[in-house]
Amino acid sequence: SAVISQKPSRDICQRGTSLTIQCQVDSQVTMMFWYRQQPGQSLTLIATANQGSEATYESGFVIDKFPISRPNLTFSTLTVSNMSPEDSSIYLCSVAGGTNTGELFFGEGSRLTVL
Amino acid sequence: AQSVTQLGSHVSVSEGALVLLRCNYSSSVPPYLFWYVQYPNQGLQLLLKYTSAATLVKGINGFEAEFKKSETSFHLTKPSAHMSDAAEYFCAVSEYGQNFVFGPGTRLSVLP
Numbered sequence: 240s241a242v243i244s245q246k247p248s249r250d251i252c253q254r255g256t257s258l259t260i261q262c263q264v265d266s267q268v269t270m271m272f273w274y275r276q277q278p279g280q281s282l283t284l285i286a287t288a289n290q291g292s293e294a295t296y297e298s299g300f301v302i303d304k305f306p307i308s309r310p311n312l313t314f315s316t317l318t319v320s321n322m323s324p325e326d327s328s329i330y331l332c333s334v335a336g337g338t339n340t341g342e343l344f345f346g347e348g349s350r351l352t353v354l
Numbered sequence: 355a356q357s358v359t360q361l362g363s364h365v366s367v368s369e370g371a372l373v374l375l376r377c378n379y380s381s382s383v384p385p386y387l388f389w390y391v392q393y394p395n396q397g398l399q400l401l402l403k404y405t406s407a408a409t410l411v412k413g414i415n416g417f418e419a420e421f422k423k424s425e426t427s428f429h430l431t432k433p434s435a436h437m438s439d440a441a442e443y444f445c446a447v448s449e450y451g452q453n454f455v456f457g458p459g460t461r462l463s464v465l466p
Contacts, residue, residue: 243397281444282398282456331397341386341405341451345397 241266241334243346251352257320260349262332267312272333272343273305282331288315322353356381356447358457366463373417373432375460377445380426387428388446389419392459398444404428405451415439440464 242265252258262271273285285305286294294307308316319326332346361376379385386405390398402413409421419430428445445457 281458284454335451341448342388342400342403343398343446343454344400345390347397350395 240336241268241344243332243334243344245330245332245346245349247349248347249350249352251354252322253354254323256322257318258322258351259316259318260330260332262315262317262346264313264334268334269312270335271309271315272335273307273315273317274331274333274345276329276331276348278327285317285330319351322351324353327351327353356385356449356453356455358445358447358455360443360445360457360460362460363458364461364463366465367435368465369437370434373430373435373439373462375430375443375445375462377419377428377430377457378426379428379445379447381447381449383449386448386451387419387421388448389413389417389428389430390444390446390456392442392444394441401430401443435462435464437464437466 244263246261271288274282275285276282284297285300286296288294288307288309290309290312304320306318329348329350331348333343336342357380359378388403389401391401392398401417402411404411404421412418417432419428421428442459442461444459448454
């Protein structure tokens with residue numbers, strides 16, 4: 240299993256500002272995933288981050304709003320840009336299991352409230 | 355395309371009673387199926403998974419789930435609920451470990 244650390248764990252932000260969330264994994268992984276969980280909702284995949292290439296964004300998510308960095312095989316950042324109250328969510332970093340059984344491991348999440 | 359439905363957004367059981375959380379899926383390929391639990395203010399934790407081996411899968415904390423292909427179901431059960439089981443439960447399907455799709459979740463309340 241992988242141990243995933245996210246920072247910050249929670250934050251309160253002002254409308255129009257940007258916040259960068261960090262994700263650190265205790266082992267090298269090829270792909271890292273960023274999910275959004277809006278209040279009372281399920282998980283929605285924002286993008287897949289591969290080391291050494293541009294992140295792949297899902298429909299409805301764009302790089303200008305959610306820029307992602309993946310400088311090495313254990314670290315990634317997600318920035319939520321020009322925030323509005325609709326961006327208030329839990330943002331979760333995830334990695335795939337080390338075997339072909341394909342479970343995902345999740346960080347504790349970053350809980351953002353935008354005022 | 356894959357999809358997951360979970361019947362009942364909120365389920366309440368008494369402590370000691372049977373827990374049954376329902377999950378139905380659709381998949382164009384043999385599915386990998388998962389149940390995750392999310393406790394308040396925490397991330398998701400894997401409860402159990404099905405990946406084409408035994409159809410009855412046992413997980414952590416006394417939970418188990420049975421894969422029924424004919425019913426396209428993967429219901430989660432626990433014989434006796436404990437107060438600590440109160441949480442949000444998510445069923446998920448993937449294609450050979452890729453392209454995860456999560457269900458809407460079921461909130462389990464356990465009444466004393």
